[in-house]
Amino acid sequence: MLNRRQCLFGLSVCLLAGRSGLSSAQAPTQPQTEIGIGEYRLGPGDRVRVQVFNEADLSGDYDIDGTGQISLPLIGQMTAGGQRVSDLEATILKALSNGYLKNPRVTVVVLTYRPFYIYGEVRLPGGYAYVNGMRMVNAVVLAGGYTPRARQGRLLITRLIDGKKTELEGNDDTPVLPGDIIRVPERFF
Incomplete structure (x- = not known):
């Protein structure tokens, strides 16, 4: 005869096996029109922090204005609205590499969302x-x-x-x- 511990163990194995057997058709899906925050595009009202490694004068916090622009030292006005964070990093990196810094490292973080x-x-x-x-x-x-x-x-x-x-x-x-x-x-x- 099975003791209580063996019964509980067997029951838990059955439950785990049943849960892992769900097909992808049974798993809940998200609508195609749903866009997650990873796809998020910056816009007016967002506040970002731009950090340029070892360049404190080029780093700072910036508000994206109503036209989608930010103003950065050395670079000047730059379009941030409509870009993903990674796109903005690449744009700033390219601008700083163009005669200002050798091998700049740039990080952009959203501080506050609109x-x-x-x-x-x-x-x-x-x-x-x-x-x-x-x-x-x-x-x-x-x-x-x-x-x-x-x-x-x-x-x-x-x-x-x-x-x-x-x-x-x-x-x-x-x-x-x-x-x-x-x-x-x-x-x-």
Whole structure:
């Protein structure tokens, strides 16, 4: 007869085997239109830190202005809006290598992201600071929660994708990105 420890061990082995047997068709998938923060493109309202190794005078914190520009020492005005962080690093590196420094090492870090906005059937509509890893449910909570008339679980998101404003439908688990405009619709009953 099996003792209690052997039964628990056998049960855990069965459970693990069952979980690892999920096919990719059964695994939850994300919509094709969903863009993660790794794909994030800089824009007006973002604040970045540019660090040039061993060059304190060339390093600093910069706000991306309304036209998508930053002004760097030696280089001057440079377009940052619409670029990924890695693209901006490469652009600055190329500009500094062009007669200013030999083998510069450049790092760009986003210090603060532009805010997201939420309106409609929430208690406190407005603009809120973006935090990495945010989901729509977090945005609704920041906005004071749903009103009694809200159509919960369905959110409309206006997001800039490839330079075009695109309206997407989301739920509480959809990721929020900086600059998103979220509308919580009213229910009809």
